[in-house]
Amino acid sequence: MADPRCSRVLVTGGAGFIGRRVVRALLEIGAEVTVADKQPFPDGAVRGEFRTVLGDLRDPGVAARALDPGTDAVVHLAAVTSVLRSVADPAGTYDVNVALTENLLELARKHETRTFLFASTNAVVGDVGRNVITEQTPMRPMTPYGATKAAAEMLLSCYTACYGVNACALRFSNVYGPGMAAKDSFVPRLMRAARCGGGVDVYGDGHQLRDLVHIDDVVGGVLAAWRADWTGPLIVAAGRSDSVNDLVAAARRVTGAPIPARHVPAKQGEMPAVLVDIATARALGYQPAYDLGSGLATVWPEFADGTVADGTAASVADGAAAGHGSAAPVGAEAAK
């Protein structure tokens, strides 16, 4: 078993939403951390010392400085993360999500880095209707985002088989939690609506099912895969799906705001359900702890009073997404 506590670890995309929480957890357990990101790590986001490499990891010099000899593990989070952006720019998405990943895997091989943990997505399987997604579900991605994550998973597989790198593709469902002020996914939209007394638009009847996983559960999944030296895909999710209507209702309970919902026609391609099986991760010791109520309660405070606990700036766009029709409806990007 690997021991993250005594490891030198590189976190790419460490200044991002998930990255900041991963870095915090790694410092807490005593790991020696390098953060590589093209944006600076927000001041005050974590306690503790770590090395930073600031720059675009597509630059081979930046990547080489980040993943240097003696690195035991990589948590590779840097990516084009927006499905919509990936559709607008498939080639650019390939450069970041595939070519950059290949370069890091190559450095890992050269330096005999033991562990490579890659942030993937259940979007690699595409639309499976109401079928439950497992690690065995065939990959049929429907967007450049999903396709580039699937391609990177194939590279990971070969680096495990040929070179013995313990490479794991962590397939996250929709992640939410503290630190979302700069995001435009449906949880922050609901929070902004609550704060500004606005409402939200919901695609269709709102009965579509989504798996929302809390960021601290995601961190637990990363550590469980690492400790187990897991290779191949691993679904890290809540393991329970709630409807978009349930989500709106939970946000009303947690915030105390009415958040009126207006139902608008569903987009083409809106998935009826995302249902995932987390039995494999559970067998490695992964234990998601949050339900929607307890999870949203960790998100609301930074929106309620505009202070952001982890050092990110409160979004200047706050409020822009609050009124009816002023933002993409709730349910968008649900295939992440």
Ligand SMILES: NC(=O)c1ccc[n+]([C@@H]2O[C@H](COP(=O)([O-])OP(=O)(O)OC[C@H]3O[C@@H](n4cnc5c(N)ncnc54)[C@H](O)[C@@H]3O)[C@@H](O)[C@H]2O)c1
């Ligand atoms: N948030 C989710 O719901 C979710 C779901 C499934 C998978 N994921 C995956 O998890 C990972 C992290 O997601 P997130 O929500 O924290 O995203 P994020 O956008 O908040 O963070 C990504 C970070 O990567 C950095 N980055 C991007 N391209 C880079 C480059 N070329 N060089 C250096 N840094 C670069 C960005 O500056 C950013 O800080 C991503 O790989 C994403 O695809 C996220």
